Structures are given as C-alpha cells and as structure tokens.
Amino acid sequence: MSGAKILNITGMSNNESKWVALDKIEYQDPSGKKRVWEMCHRTSRKGDCDAVAIFTILSATEDKPEETLLVSQFRPPVGKLTFEFPAGLIDEGETAAQAAVRELKEETGYCGVVREVSPIIFSDPGLTNANMKLVVMDVDRSLEINQNVVAVPDEGEFIDVFHIPVNNLYDFLIEKEKTTHAVDARLLHFAYGLKFASKV
Amino acid sequence: MSGAKILNITGMSNNESKWVALDKIEYQDPSGKKRVWEMCHRTSRKGDCDAVAIFTILSATEDKPEETLLVSQFRPPVGKLTFEFPAGLIDEGETAAQAAVRELKEETGYCGVVREVSPIIFSDPGLTNANMKLVVMDVDRSLEINQNVVAVPDEGEFIDVFHIPVNNLYDFLIEKEKTTHAVDARLLHFAYGLKFASKV
Numbered sequence: 001m002s003g004a005k006i007l008n009i010t011g012m013s014n015n016e017s018k019w020v021a022l023d024k025i026e027y028q029d030p031s032g033k034k035r036v037w038e039m040c041h042r043t044s045r046k047g048d049c050d051a052v053a054i055f056t057i058l059s060a061t062e063d064k065p066e067e068t069l070l071v072s073q074f075r076p077p078v079g080k081l082t083f084e085f086p087a088g089l090i091d092e093g094e095t096a097a098q099a100a101v102r103e104l105k106e107e108t109g110y111c112g113v114v115r116e117v118s119p120i121i122f123s124d125p126g127l128t129n130a131n132m133k134l135v136v137m138d139v140d141r142s143l144e145i146n147q148n149v150v151a152v153p154d155e156g157e158f159i160d161v162f163h164i165p166v167n168n169l170y171d172f173l174i175e176k177e178k179t180t181h182a183v184d185a186r187l188l189h190f191a192y193g194l195k196f197a198s199k200v
Numbered sequence: 201m202s203g204a205k206i207l208n209i210t211g212m213s214n215n216e217s218k219w220v221a222l223d224k225i226e227y228q229d230p231s232g233k234k235r236v237w238e239m240c241h242r243t244s245r246k247g248d249c250d251a252v253a254i255f256t257i258l259s260a261t262e263d264k265p266e267e268t269l270l271v272s273q274f275r276p277p278v279g280k281l282t283f284e285f286p287a288g289l290i291d292e293g294e295t296a297a298q299a300a301v302r303e304l305k306e307e308t309g310y311c312g313v314v315r316e317v318s319p320i321i322f323s324d325p326g327l328t329n330a331n332m333k334l335v336v337m338d339v340d341r342s343l344e345i346n347q348n349v350v351a352v353p354d355e356g357e358f359i360d361v362f363h364i365p366v367n368n369l370y371d372f373l374i375e376k377e378k379t380t381h382a383v384d385a386r387l388l389h390f391a392y393g394l395k396f397a398s399k400v
Binding site: 004017018020021023025028029030031032034040041042055075076079084118120121122127129130132174177182183184186188189194197 | 208318
C-alpha cells in the first residue's frame with residue numbers, strides 16, 4: 001500500500017467539481033447584523049445525512065480481548081495513510097443502519113448487527129455542513145459467516161483492516177501517528193474519551 | 201441567541217472566497233493507477249495545523265462534580281446552534297498550546313493550564329485536509345482569576361458557555377440534539393468513548 005502518492009494539486013471551481021462545492025452564506029447574527037460565512041458542502045447527499053462511521057465491538061473470546069476494527073487507506077486530501085473507523089457515504093434510499101451493515105461488510109468482510117445509531121452529527125461545523133451518524137455494531141466472531149472473512153471493497157478502494165483491543169485504542173493511534181499514519185479526529189476523540197474514563 | 205438565521209446561500213468560486221478553496225488532486229493509487237480526488241481546504245492555515253479544540257477539566261469541588269466546558273453558537277454551515285468543545289484557529293507564530301490558552305480565555309473567560317496536546321488529527325479526511333490538535337486543559341476554579349469569569353469573544357462571535365458534568369456529557373448532548381442544538385461529531389465521539397468505557 002506504499003505506492004500511493006500525490007501527483008498534482010490544482011484549484012477547481014464548482015462547475016468543474018463532481019463531489020464538493022463552495023458556498024457563500026449570508027446570515028443574520030444574533031444581534032441582527034447581516035454577515036457572510038464561507039463553507040464547503042458534499043454534493044453527493046441523498047437524504048439528510050452524508051455518511052456513517054462504525055464503532056465495531058468484537059466481544060472477547062477465550063483467546064482474544066474485546067476488539068474494534070479500524071481501516072487504513074491512502075487519503076488524497078491528507079496525502080498519507082490514515083486510520084479511521086470503517087465508514088462510507090449513505091446510498092440513495094438507505095437508512096444509516098443499512099449503510100453501516102453494508103459498509104462494514106464491504107470494508108472489513110464482517111457481518112455485524114446494529115446496536116445503536118447516533119443522531120446526525122457534524123464533522124467540522126465551522127467549515128462544512130458535512131454530517132454523519134456514528135453507528136455502534138456488534139460482530140459475533142463465533143458465527144460461521146464471520147470466519148476467514150474477505151472484504152469486498154468498491155473499485156478504487158484499497159483498504160487494510162486492523163483488529164485493535166479496545167483498551168489499547170488510544171496508545172495504538174498515538175504510536176502509529178508517530179511513524180506511518182495520520183489519524184481521523186473523530187476516532188482520536190473517541191479513543192481519548194475511552195482512555196479518560198478508564199483512568200478515572 | 202435565537203435571532204440568528206440563514207438569509208441566502210449561493211455558489212462561490214476560489215477567486216471569490218477568502219477562507220476556503222476547492223482543489224482537484226491527481227494521485228497514484230496503491231496499484232499504480234492515476235486517479236482524481238476532490239477536496240476543500242482552509243486558506244487560513246499559518247503553519248502545519250489549522251485549529252485547536254479544548255477538553256477542559258474543572259476538578260470536582262465540595263459542591264460541584266468534575267465538569268467540562270462546552271460552547272454553543274450559531275454555525276452558518278449547519279444553520280443551527282451547535283455544541284462543540286471550545287475551539288479556534290491557530291494564529292501566526294502560535295503553538296497549539298498557546299492557541300488553546302488564548303481561545304479558552306476568549307470563549308469562556310477561564311484561565312487554564314495545558315495538560316496534554318494531541319498530535320495533528322484530521323477532521324474529515326475524505327473531504328478536506330482541515331486538521332487540528334485536541335488540547336486537554338485543567339482549570340483550577342479555586343483561583344481568584346477564575347472567579348466570576350467574563351468571556352472576551354472576537355468581534356462577530358456570540359458564544360454561550362455551558363458547564364457539564366463529565367459523567368453526564370453523552371446524555372446531555374443526546375437530549376439537546378433532540379430539541380435545540382446540532383452536535384459536533386468529534387465531541388459526540390469523545391462523549392461516546394467516555395460513556396462506553398464507563399459502562400464496561
């Protein structure tokens with residue numbers, strides 16, 4: 001996976017882009033004054049939500065601790081490999097839960113069951129209306145279907161899957177960030193929350 | 201704070217925008233094939249990192265539990281009030297720690313001490329190179345300087361500050377999301393990590 005690299009970056013306008021666009025927002029501030037804000041939006045949204053990310057729980061077994069799944073892939077906007085939760089855009093007509101089941105299977109090969117779906121949350125609300133739901137899924141690794149799983153990525157996706165003990169998530173990310181990977185901010189926030197609560 | 205509202209949204213190109221821009225990235229995928237990706241970037245970055253967000257720890261006292269600080273403000277890209285950690289862009293020549301001390305004071309009025317600074321993390325790596333550091337800060341509310349604090353927001357900022365018990369952060373956000381506020385994804389991930397570890 002080390003062959004990926006950036007070749008060239010050039011400016012682009014809304015009429016050249018397919019997936020993203022810039023907007024100028026005129027708004028009234030709380031004092032009644034008219035102001036301007038600039039933002040970016042994804043043009044791919046089908047309903048009210050762009051995407052899902054998945055916190056997977058693989059229960060502890062006799063020989064394995066409780067683990068979660070991370071995906072590693074080359075992300076052109078970052079220009080590096082990243083660690084993120086498995087994630088993807090919601091297709092037309094899909095619920096967030098359905099998208100999560102599909103994406104987990106595509107990206108990791110595992111069949112999971114949805115435990116919980118968050119409300120819509122915003123990835124960087126000062127910059128963009130890009131939004132998502134965090135879906136919590138259980139994977140039963142004793143099931144036949146979850147033995148020797150094989151991912152079925154979309155064309156053009158090159159994804160490596162990592163099984164990380166939940167109680168080591170933060171330290172794993174910090175260590176990898178020092179060497180090979182950039183880390184998704186939502187994932188690091190999750191991991192820091194885990195670590196903080198575990199220490200208290 | 202309820203008077204804020206969106207008046208108009210129009211498309212915009214890179215030569216009209218001041219704060220954001222679109223890019224077309226040509227990259228080589230891991231198989232060696234040339235591909236295109238579209239992204240958005242902040243034009244305001246001064247060094248290698250755009251922004252900081254602050255997880256504040258106000259220690260428990262005789263009559264108060266351990267609390268953290270959230271800010272509520274109207275976010276034009278979302279068109280609603282949001283809850284986020286106190287946050288802001290890093291100024292020219294500032295370290296992340298310096299930006300965090302300054303932003304906490306401006307947005308909440310509190311003087312804090314930096315406990316920990318995360319590595320650079322990426323808010324939505326499929327969409328943008330926008331990045332940040334999570335800064336953990338302690339606020340000693342027994343200090344004279346932290347009595348009857350007054351925020352000193354920038355011109356055009358209208359921010360309400362909330363003190364939330366750390367062990368109630370997730371439930372607070374879920375409840376507010378049902379009624380008045382949108383929630384930042386990084387904050388909700390942090391809160392879910394806290395909640396998940398506390399249950400285990």
